[in-house]
Amino acid sequence: MTKRQMYMKMLLSSLLRRRSRMTVALLAIAIGATVLLGMTTICYDIPRQMGREFRSYGANMVFVAAGGETMLSLSDVDRAAALLPRESLVGVTPYRYKTVRSNMQPYTLVGTRFEQVRKTSPWWKVSGAWPTTGTEILIGSDVAEFARLSPGRTIAISGTNAKGARFSREMTILGVVRTGGVEDDFLFMDLTALEELAGDAGRVELAEVSVAMNAAGLSALSALIQREVPTIAPRLVKRVTQSETSVLSRLQALVYLVTLVVLVLTMICVATTMMTVVMERRKEIGLKKALGAENRSIVAEFLGEGVCLGLGGGLLGVAFGWLFAQTISVNVFGRAISFNIYLVPATLAASIIVTGAACLIPIRSATEVEPALVLRGE
Amino acid sequence: MFGRMLRGALTRQKGKLLMVAFAMALGVSLATAMLNVMMDVGDKVNQELRTYGANLTVVPRGASLVNELYDLEDERAEAGASIPQKYLAEDDLPKMKMIFWAFNIVDFAPFLEMRATSAGRAVTLVGTWFDKHLDLPTGESVDTGMKRLKSWWDIGGEWARDDGRDAMIGKNLADRLGLKVGDVFPADRQNLTVKAIFESGGPEDDQAFVPLHLVQELSNRPGAVERVDVSALTTPENDLARRAAQDPNSLSRREWDTWYCTAYISAIAYQIEEVVADSRAKPVLQVAESEGAILRKTQLLMLLLTVLSLACAALAISNLVTAGVMERSAEIGLLKAIGATGAAVSLLILTEIVLTSLAGGAVGYFVGLGFAQIIGWTVFGSAIATKGLVIPLVAILVLIVTLLGSLPAIRMLLSLRPTEVLHGR
Numbered sequence: 144m145t146k147r148q149m150y151m152k153m154l155l156s157s158l159l160r161r162r163s164r165m166t167v168a169l170l171a172i173a174i175g176a177t178v179l180l181g182m183t184t185i186c187y188d189i190p191r192q193m194g195r196e197f198r199s200y201g202a203n204m205v206f207v208a209a210g211g212e213t214m215l216s217l218s219d220v221d222r223a224a225a226l227l228p229r230e231s232l233v234g235v236t237p238y239r240y241k242t243v244r245s246n247m248q249p250y251t252l253v254g255t256r257f258e259q260v261r262k263t264s265p266w267w268k269v270s271g272a273w274p275t276t277g278t279e280i281l282i283g284s285d286v287a288e289f290a291r292l293s294p295g296r297t298i299a300i301s302g303t304n305a306k307g308a309r310f311s312r313e314m315t316i317l318g319v320v321r322t323g324g325v326e327d328d329f330l331f332m333d334l335t336a337l338e339e340l341a342g343d344a345g346r347v348e349l350a351e352v353s354v355a356m357n358a359a360g361l362s363a364l365s366a367l368i369q370r371e372v373p374t375i376a377p378r379l380v381k382r383v384t385q386s387e388t389s390v391l392s393r394l395q396a397l398v399y400l401v402t403l404v405v406l407v408l409t410m411i412c413v414a415t416t417m418m419t420v421v422m423e424r425r426k427e428i429g430l431k432k433a434l435g436a437e438n439r440s441i442v443a444e445f446l447g448e449g450v451c452l453g454l455g456g457g458l459l460g461v462a463f464g465w466l467f468a469q470t471i472s473v474n475v476f477g478r479a480i481s482f483n484i485y486l487v488p489a490t491l492a493a494s495i496i497v498t499g500a501a502c503l504i505p506i507r508s509a510t511e512v513e514p515a516l517v518l519r520g521e
Numbered sequence: 522m523f524g525r526m527l528r529g530a531l532t533r534q535k536g537k538l539l540m541v542a543f544a545m546a547l548g549v550s551l552a553t554a555m556l557n558v559m560m561d562v563g564d565k566v567n568q569e570l571r572t573y574g575a576n577l578t579v580v581p582r583g584a585s586l587v588n589e590l591y592d593l594e595d596e597r598a599e600a601g602a603s604i605p606q607k608y609l610a611e612d613d614l615p616k617m618k619m620i621f622w623a624f625n626i627v628d629f630a631p632f633l634e635m636r637a638t639s640a641g642r643a644v645t646l647v648g649t650w651f652d653k654h655l656d657l658p659t660g661e662s663v664d665t666g667m668k669r670l671k672s673w674w675d676i677g678g679e680w681a682r683d684d685g686r687d688a689m690i691g692k693n694l695a696d697r698l699g700l701k702v703g704d705v706f707p708a709d710r711q712n713l714t715v716k717a718i719f720e721s722g723g724p725e726d727d728q729a730f731v732p733l734h735l736v737q738e739l740s741n742r743p744g745a746v747e748r749v750d751v752s753a754l755t756t757p758e759n760d761l762a763r764r765a766a767q768d769p770n771s772l773s774r775r776e777w778d779t780w781y782c783t784a785y786i787s788a789i790a791y792q793i794e795e796v797v798a799d800s801r802a803k804p805v806l807q808v809a810e811s812e813g814a815i816l817r818k819t820q821l822l823m824l825l826l827t828v829l830s831l832a833c834a835a836l837a838i839s840n841l842v843t844a845g846v847m848e849r850s851a852e853i854g855l856l857k858a859i860g861a862t863g864a865a866v867s868l869l870i871l872t873e874i875v876l877t878s879l880a881g882g883a884v885g886y887f888v889g890l891g892f893a894q895i896i897g898w899t900v901f902g903s904a905i906a907t908k909g910l911v912i913p914l915v916a917i918l919v920l921i922v923t924l925l926g927s928l929p930a931i932r933m934l935l936s937l938r939p940t941e942v943l944h945g946r
Contacts, residue, residue: 167843170840171840174833177833181829185826196814196815196818197811199810264807265810266806266810321806323805323809324805324806378722379722380722381673381720381723382671382673382722384722385673386569386673390815393569393901397558397562397823398822401555401558405830408548408550408551412544412547412840415540416840419540470825470829471825471829474821475822
């Protein structure tokens with residue numbers, strides 16, 4: 144039997160014979176690794192996940208026409224939108240305003256794309272339904288109250304088109320929108336239908352853009368758009384970007400600190416468990432020394448055990464940690480977590496190092512003892 | 522005899538018990554810190570979210586539709602003043618700081634707009650409070666206004682004074698008129714001093730902000746206010762609040778009391794309407810709804826993190842307690858050899874462990890309070906409120922963890938054969 148085979152045999156039997164004790168140690172290491180992997184994954188993913196949540200505040204960038212123009216062309220908006228990274232783009236909503244009259248009262252009619260509005264302005268409360276065809280209309284709650292209108296009734300609107308000719312159309316009210324903002328005073332209809340009435344197409348007053356990105360990324364994008372599409376002046380909606388940055392950075396700092404505290408505590412727990420495991424075996428160490436084992440080979444054996452436990456616990460921890468992070472992400476954000484694969488080797492390395500180091504500390508004092516004294520039980 | 526043995530064990534087995542106490546202190550400090558932070562995180566994030574600005578606007582009841590677009594304004598003029606303009610009274614505003622939820626109203630600022638000409642060009646003047654000092658009839662005094670409400674504005678220069686002839690000019694307007702800080706800004710009959718050029722990223726960039734009294738004088742509308750923006754700390758909406766927002770009268774007496782005495786945005790709006798004559802307070806859904814969503818997510822995130830890390834800590838600690846008890850097999854063997862019953866031994870061990878854990882837990886509690894404050898100051902720059910509820914929670918946790926940890930160990934100790942243990946096998 145070679146020396147190496149003997150070493151492997153001792154290692155294996157030491158792990159298998161003391162099953163209950165080793166399970167306890169393995170459990171401690173697995174818990175530590177679970178917390179390490181789970182918490183760092185969440186930490187790493189929080190800006191992305193919370194950033195998406197913050198999009199419920201609506202647009203963080205607005206496209207207006209550059210150079211004193213009042214209207215910008217829709218094809219330019221599309222060109223600019225194509226420059227935005229696809230995976231973080233939430234929505235682009237064009238708005239076109241037109242003054243119309245109904246029963247001699249002037250109203251502002253807004254042409255937009257409803258499927259985009261629902262993405263960029265998720266806080267709109269619509270009682271009734273969203274319009275789908277060109278003859279259906281959504282009215283603001285103040286308009287509804289003022290003109291005593293409700294969903295299901297019709298409203299006749301009239302105005303002048305681009306060529307100066309009068310138009311009028313009977314619209315069905317599908318819903319009443321309430322936002323608490325200026326939208327309460329407006330009428331909304333499909334952009335294409337409004338263009339038909341107005342007699343000119345392809346131009347809007349502004350476009351609201353919602354991109355899941357931090358303030359620095361938005362500034363870079365804004366510069367890019369200005370360079371590539373010079374007819375568009377992108378403006379950052381400051382109150383949204385600024386507070387998003389401040390809240391997100393606070394939240395991330397909070398989770399980092401909590402992770403740090405939890406990590407330090409679990410590491411101490413792992414270390415103390417490993418220490419007790421080693422200290423218990425002073426008698427065994429004494430016997431080995433009496434049989435002629437060198438200090439070096441004893442250290443090597445315990446280190447081998449530590450590395451095995453660390454690896455096993457680390458692997459368990461990776462599996463449970465992923466589960467831990469996934470549970471939190473699905474429950475809180477309703478989305479799967481994005482998993483950073485480099486965290487797996489990092490977690491394994493950390494658990495092996497912590498376990499190995501925790502073994503080495505008590506072993507030093509244990510190998511210094513006189514075999515005779517230990518074996519006599521003193 | 523029991524007391525003496527307990528004392529003996531506590532004094533002589535210092536090392537081993539100390540480790541159990543240490544483990545418990547670690548776990549409890551974690552639990553205390555996490556629970557305290559978790560319970561306060563809602564308030565803290567709410568404060569942070571206030572940078573989003575006003576979540577309530579107060580407008581006159583039945584006011585004509587506010588029109589953002591100028592050409593509409595002209596059409597109305599030619600259609601004749603069919604809808605008379607209505608206003609709120611400036612004198613009513615301090616009453617908002619005297620409602621039930623006055624403490625939750627962080628800031629508010631009134632607005633009154635007018636069109637003026639400046640060097641031949643049309644400009645929009647907005648009268649407001651910049652940093653107004655109010656003395657309430659209750660004897661308290663409040664400072665409120667734009668300075669706090671619009672914290673995201675980039676100001677080049679300094680804030681205007683409420684009593685002076687100052688103006689703050691939006692960036693786009695300043696570019697158009699070629700104005701710089703310190704210049705004279707002529708508006709109708711007045712010559713104002715430009716105190717600051719600001720950038721807000723919104724429509725305000727095309728307007729000029731001046732003290733409220735100036736606009737009231739210039740447009741001959743003394744004491745009038747068109748709109749008030751209010752920033753209030755609120756509780757996220759639930760079913761009750763949603764029903765109340767539709768119609769407060771549909772609630773039963775008891776529900777109504779609950780609703781009125783909770784800081785729902787609809788309750789605060791209702792109370793503002795009660796004190797400001799002929800007013801309508803509208804929640805700005807963009808801010809109110811999103812705030813609620815983000816607050817709920819943050820709280821849920823912290824709750825889950827707390828529960829999971831507490832479960833981890835509990836497992837790790839019971840592990841240590843098990844290890845601590847198992848080490849004492851020789852002592853237990855001796856006790857059994859001289860005739861101790863299983864029950865007596867278990868009672869002794871349990872009492873020891875529980876006493877030690879409680880001592881460790883007490884130390885851990887105070888260390889945890891320290892941790893919580895460190896987190897509070899580094900992350901939010903303010904202290905975390907200490908909740909009394911944490912103490913019983915932590916005490917229950919300590920007991921469960923201790924019992925859980927010592928039970929398997931005790932079972933093992935009871936099955937020990939005295940002779941084998943004493944022989945050293």
